[in-house]
Amino acid sequence: MPQHLVTDFSAYISRQQLFDPAQKILLAVSGGVDSIVMAWLFKQAGYHAGIAHCNFQLRGAESARDEAFVKQMADTLELPLYTTQFDTNAYVAQHRVTIQVAARELRYNWLEQIRAAEGYAYIATAHHMQDSVETALMNFTKGTGIAGLHGILPKQEHLIRPLLFTEKDRLVAYAALHNILYVEDSSNITDKYTRNFYRHQVIPRLQEAFPGAVKNMAATIERVKEAELLYQEALEKHRKRLLFVEGNTWKVPVGKLQKTVPVQTIAWELFRGFGCSPAQTQQVLQLLESDSGRYVETATHRIIRNRQWLLITPLATQEAAVVVIEPGQSHIHFGGGQLQVRRQERGTTAIPVAPETAWLDAAQIAWPLILRKWKQGDYFYPLGMPKKKKLSRFLIDQKLSLPQKENVWVLESNKRIVWIIGMRVDDRVKITPKTKEVLSLEFSR
Structure with missing residues (x-):
């Protein structure tokens, strides 16, 4: 009343x-x-x-x-x-x-x-x-x-x-x-x-x-409100078992998710936080039976099958197409990390070998240098190899996942790639006994 x-x-x-x-x-x-x-x-x-x-x-x-x-x-x-x-x-x-x-x-x-x-x-x-x-x-x-x-x-x-x-x-x-x-x-x-x-x-x-x-x-x-409390308690146990994070990438083990019961409900709850719609949840479950490289793109993330994992990465934001490095610049920030640039005499000491550092013959380098994301059609001459190699093939051989491939940067000099950042120097600009001046580049994330 x-x-x-x-x-x-x-x-x-x-x-x-x-x-x-x-x-x-x-x-x-x-x-x-x-x-x-x-x-x-x-x-x-x-x-x-x-x-x-x-x-x-x-x-x-x-x-x-x-x-x-x-x-x-x-x-x-x-x-x-x-x-x-x-x-x-x-x-x-x-x-x-x-x-x-x-x-x-x-x-x-x-x-x-x-x-x-x-x-x-x-x-x-x-x-x-x-x-x-x-x-x-x-x-x-x-x-x-x-x-x-x-x-x-x-x-x-x-x-x-x-x-x-x-x-x-x-x-x-x-x-x-x-x-x-x-x-x-x-x-x-x-x-x-x-x-x-x-x-x-x-x-x-x-x-x-x-x-x-x-x-x-x-x-x-x-x-339903009370049932949801029990539901969330059980769901949290599944999240701890199935969802792992490394940097800005989330990982779900394929084998464990395949054996999860009830898989439809658990998958929906796992992936909807990454922009996944109900229809896309079914597409994600199909990745459990697919080859590596297949992916589902949601409103905010990409869910990729990579061997025994599903990798969940944020959609890439727009970054500058290129970074131009002029002579005299010593510290460069870019989308993939930072570069320290130095010029020095060749000297007699041995050159340390590390993927994070490139040692280039300064005489073979033309300025300005161009720093950019790699693209299909790129090629270079990997250090120690006399023949050129497509960069796409090189990245496959390195067993990189799709998110890792998407974050590969290259350094250009005079329209030729001289360094795959953090991975391999081009053979054409390597240091030789005749090198008098060295350009060193140190990469850090």
Whole structure:
């Protein structure tokens, strides 16, 4: 019954330990029935609260009406009020996002600024039981792991949702019983937005067939939340067994993943953190039976079969195409690491041999030097070999993985490769008994 809503409201806050009654809570209020009733419930229950309202300037006079209405309500309830106006369309154009994403980012960034600056413990939003059910259904139809089925959580960092215990009908009834006014947002009427389609079409049809559908699904969501705790505990054991990191590369042993049960679920949970979609998870599992070199590219990473491992590497960022090294430069930073450059007399001491250092006959070097990533078609004359060799073949012989190959740099002089950085010098610029001056280059990551 609506008259018991305040009691149930306080009981839910206490049961979920949403906040300490002595703390101040910032209420996100749009002017619609949900947020307006939430503000009245906070006042009736005696909690300390302030009201925050965002005007997104998307609905002309209606947006201005909502702002004026919320100001009047804050005066009635004698609660502090914070308002702001956003040029949402400009934000959409600048950041190339949808209006819904823009409004969400603008809203929550501003609310957090007010919360922190004004000493509020939490931001409260007016999501209720139907909102949580809608979210779970939307996630279910889009494809999700168990985490997507727990609906909207009552508490996340500085966000709380104190109305998740109740259906919208009770909020509307409470407003009618106490003659509480509110405004309607015309954008909530259209089915243009995905959530509104579920709200106006899917949920009502379900309730026609099963009158208790929303409450039943909400109860299931609560059970899913508890099951998720057990699920995450088991999943963490699999992560420790299957996921290893070396530098910026993650590694999954092929043999262990093949023997994992249930492999579909574990694979989805392992790889979705690397930008992998449900469909791509199936492609990743196919890599378990493929040859080395095959890969799946997700939104953020590349997952590569390399012998007995799946290697997970971030997608390469754009780097300078070339680095030009002029005479006199001694220290060079580039995408693959650093180079120290020195010129010195040949001397009589033996030249140490190490892949990280190149010793070149300075007389055979033409300036400027060019530092760049290798590319298909490159070739050089490996030290000690009289014939040229394609660099692609050389890298295969070195048994490099695809991520390692992608990070190979070369040094050019007069359009010929003189050093595969950190690997092999070109035979044409090697030091000989006739060498008088040496150019030494030391590579470090």
